[in-house]
Amino acid sequence: xxxxxxxxxxxxxxxxxxxxxxxxxxxxxxxxxxxxxxxxxxxxxxxxxxxxxxxxxxxxxxxxxxxxxxxxxxxxxxxxxxxxxxxxxxxxxxxxxxxxxxxxxxxxxxxxxxxxxxxxxxxxxxxxxxxxxxxxxxxxxxxxxxxxxxxxxxxxxxxxxxxxxxxxxxxxxxxxxxxxxxxxxxxxxxxxxxxxxxxxxxxxxxxxxxxxxxxxxxxxxxxxxxxxxxxxxxxxxxxxxxxxxxxxxxxxxxxxxxxxxxxxxxxx
Amino acid sequence: xxxxxxxxxxxxxxxxxxxxxxxxxxxxxxxxxxxxxxxxxxxxxxxxxxxxxxxxxxxxxxxxxxxxxxxxxxxxxxxxxxxxxxxxxxxxxxxxxxxxxxxxxxxxxxxxxxxxxxxxxxxxxxxxxxxxxxxxxxxxxxxxxxxxxxxxxxxxxxxxxxxxxxxxxxxxxxxxxxxxxxxxxxxxxxxxxxx
Numbered sequence: 411x412x413x414x415x416x417x418x419x420x421x422x423x424x425x426x427x428x429x430x431x432x433x434x435x436x437x438x439x440x441x442x443x444x445x446x447x448x449x450x451x452x453x454x455x456x457x458x459x460x461x462x463x464x465x466x467x468x469x470x471x472x473x474x475x476x477x478x479x480x481x482x483x484x485x486x487x488x489x490x491x492x493x494x495x496x497x498x499x500x501x502x503x504x505x506x507x508x509x510x511x512x513x514x515x516x517x518x519x520x521x522x523x524x525x526x527x528x529x530x531x532x533x534x535x536x537x538x539x540x541x542x543x544x545x546x547x548x549x550x551x552x553x554x555x556x557x558x559x560x561x562x563x564x565x566x567x568x569x570x571x572x573x574x575x576x577x578x579x580x581x582x583x584x585x586x587x588x589x590x591x592x593x594x595x596x597x598x599x600x601x602x603x604x605x606x607x608x609x610x611x612x613x614x615x616x617x618x619x620x621x622x623x624x625x626x627x628x629x630x631x632x633x634x635x636x637x638x639x640x641x642x643x644x645x646x647x648x649x650x651x652x653x654x655x656x657x658x659x660x661x662x663x664x665x666x667x668x669x670x671x672x673x674x675x676x677x678x
Numbered sequence: 679x680x681x682x683x684x685x686x687x688x689x690x691x692x693x694x695x696x697x698x699x700x701x702x703x704x705x706x707x708x709x710x711x712x713x714x715x716x717x718x719x720x721x722x723x724x725x726x727x728x729x730x731x732x733x734x735x736x737x738x739x740x741x742x743x744x745x746x747x748x749x750x751x752x753x754x755x756x757x758x759x760x761x762x763x764x765x766x767x768x769x770x771x772x773x774x775x776x777x778x779x780x781x782x783x784x785x786x787x788x789x790x791x792x793x794x795x796x797x798x799x800x801x802x803x804x805x806x807x808x809x810x811x812x813x814x815x816x817x818x819x820x821x822x823x824x825x826x827x828x829x830x831x832x833x834x835x836x837x838x839x840x841x842x843x844x845x846x847x848x849x850x851x852x853x854x855x856x857x858x859x860x861x862x863x864x865x866x867x868x869x870x871x872x873x
Contacts, residue, residue, distance in 0.1 A: 412858075413858065415851065415854045418854050418857065418858070419850075419854070453861065453864075453865075454861075456806060456810075457810060457857075457860065457861060457864060458829060459743065459746065459747065459803075459806075460806055460807045460809070460810025460811070460864075461810060461814070461825070461829035461830050462743075462746060462829070462830075463739060463743055463804075463807040463810070464807070464810065464811060464814070464826075464830045465700075465829075465830040465831060465832065466700075466705075466739055466742050466743065466746075467735075467739060467807075468830070469700075469702055469705045470705060470709065470735060470738060470739065472702065472705075472706075473702075473705040473706040473708075473709035473710075474709060474713075474731075474735075476706045476709070476710075477706070477709050477710045477713060480710065554815070556815070557815060559819055560819060628728075628732065631728065631731075632728070635728070657726055657727050657728070660726055661726040661728055661729070664726075664728070
């Protein structure tokens with residue numbers, strides 16, 4: 411049904427409960443008498459509820475971010491407040507004990523260093539195997555370029571080209587100043603995070619990928635989580651990478667499930 | 679219980695009223711109060727962390743939409759967080775029951791006794807929400823912005839007029855034009871998605 415502006419305004423006022431009692435009763439009489447009008451009012455009601463749902467979704471994303479920020483700060487606070495475990499020091503009286511202890515420390519130190527070097531190499535291999543230098547498809551697939559303002563799209567498309575060409579510094583400059591709204595910010599952060607990662611700056615990539623993990627779109631959350639795990643590996647934070655990789659590897663519906671298992675086999 | 683002392687909202691009724699008034703703080707409070715317990719339950723019932731977040735998001739959204747439509751009314755003897763937990767739990771159990779999961783995991787005991795008709799209706803409504811989202815994305819920039827400001831962010835026509843440097847009457851006419859375009863996109867999307 412094509413509505414005139416006047417009809418639209420009446421339906422708007424009716425659904426917003428802004429009609430007087432008499433006007434409301436009169437309009438409800440019209441609805442009962444006109445099946446087409448009745449269907450139109452229902453359609454308008456559905457549209458408004460759908461739009462309202464989008465508003466609630468945005469509020470829930472903010473609530474989730476607030477919850478995560480609060481949880482993180484509480485965890486940090488509790489770790490600062492945890493009691494310091496003081497080692498029990500046994501006093502040694504003779505020089506022989508000191509020599510023996512120093513030898514053990516030296517042996518352990520050399521062994522530990524060699525072990526760490528091996529682990530670091532293994533982590534780097536895992537990272538290189540799983541994250542090639544140009545995962546352009548992972549950036550562009552599902553990227554809502556049309557959601558960005560028309561004026562900014564040429565810059566975005568140029569950033570994709572530069573990314574593909576390996577000009578990561580240029581992409582970072584382009585993306586840093588790219589405007590984003592509540593919907594597009596997650597995609598911007600994801601793209602920028604991947605670019606830092608490709609540019610061997612995992613520390614800069616981590617907060618951006620982490621923020622993309624609260625995006626409404628499941629596919630984006632999954633990709634951001636996967637690359638965040640790789641950024642942890644690359645940044646030498648295996649303790650943080652492991653739980654994320656394990657979580658991905660146990661989620662059979664996750665598209666990175668198999669890759670996560672491969673990386674786990676190499677670093678765990 | 680309904681008279682339980684809450685840190686921000688003295689009673690569950692106060693929390694319910696705040697949610698029905700769409701107070702941001704109430705959403706934050708409800709999220710923080712409900713999610714940890716639900717996450718714990720999910721991890722014990724064949725779910726992953728991400729499944730927990732998805733089911734919680736869907737369940738909580740359905741609950742809040744039912745407050746909007748009046749389908750859910752406050753019940754004196756029932757805690758709001760308990761109701762939210764039940765909504766989210768049923769979303770997950772319904773998904774487990776679906777063909778995608780049926781062959782992969784065992785159903786928790788007692789699921790067959792749950793009437794999932796309401797959950798199915800709520801989940802179908804989320805399909806409508808996705809169709810509206812897609813239709814909104816098809817609108818051009820200025821129209822999409824105006825509809826978002828008015829219907830999603832609930833700004834007044836006067837506020838929008840100030841932002842755009844336009845007369846309020848002009849904004850009202852533009853809202854009509856944009857809403858009609860949105861409706862046309864939505865009708866196409868509904869047919870494509872068989873809604």
